[in-house]
Structures are given as C-alpha cells and as structure tokens.
Amino acid sequence: MKKIVAIIRPDKLEEVKAALERIGSYGLTVKEVGGRGRQLGITESYRGHDYKVDLLPKTEIEIVTKEENIENIIETIISKAHTGDIGDGKVFISPIDEVIRIRTGESGEKAV
16 A cells, blocks of 8 residues: 655645546545745745745645555646646655554555
8 A cells, every 4th residue: 555645736636636536536635735845935026025935835635545546646646736837746655554444443455
C-alpha cells in the first residue's frame, strides 16, 4: 500500500476530486494548507504599498491506495491540477505499513 500526498492549487480541488471519482478512487482526506516553493511567495501591491505573501494558500489531498492503483491516481491528479504556471504543486508517495479500519477491525488492503 502507498500514501499519496498531493499539494495543489485550491481552485483545482473540485476538478481533481471529480476525475478521481471517475477512475474509481473515492477515499481521500483534504486539508487547507499554506506553503511556498522556490519562488518564496509573491509580492503584491495594495493601495500603493507592496507587501510580501510568503505562504500561499494550497490544498493538500491524502490518498491511501493499493500498489496497482498508484500510477492511474498520480496521472489523474497531475493532468487535472496542471496549469503550467509556477505553483502548480507537488505529489509525494510514501509506503504504508499497515491500515486498520476502526469500525470492523479489518486490516491491510481490505481496510483501504
């Protein structure tokens, strides 16, 4: 099993969720987060004053899935979250040792 963490633009969330549902990936956790990449934030002007915004709003999606679903899920996230501009986000993949469904006590891939 693997855990996919995708950091994307907030305005791309609905498009990514709908595409994941179309490929049969339903379970996910979503968090509103702030972050920055190489660009170290942005500088904006308001009423003639410049100010630096160094943590930009982002959305984090977490998905735990079976090994065989990884490529399809990653391709779906990337294709729907991509704009080609700086700040599109990143996808991280980590191994998951164990999963236990609290309600039934099932473990392993049955719990996913």
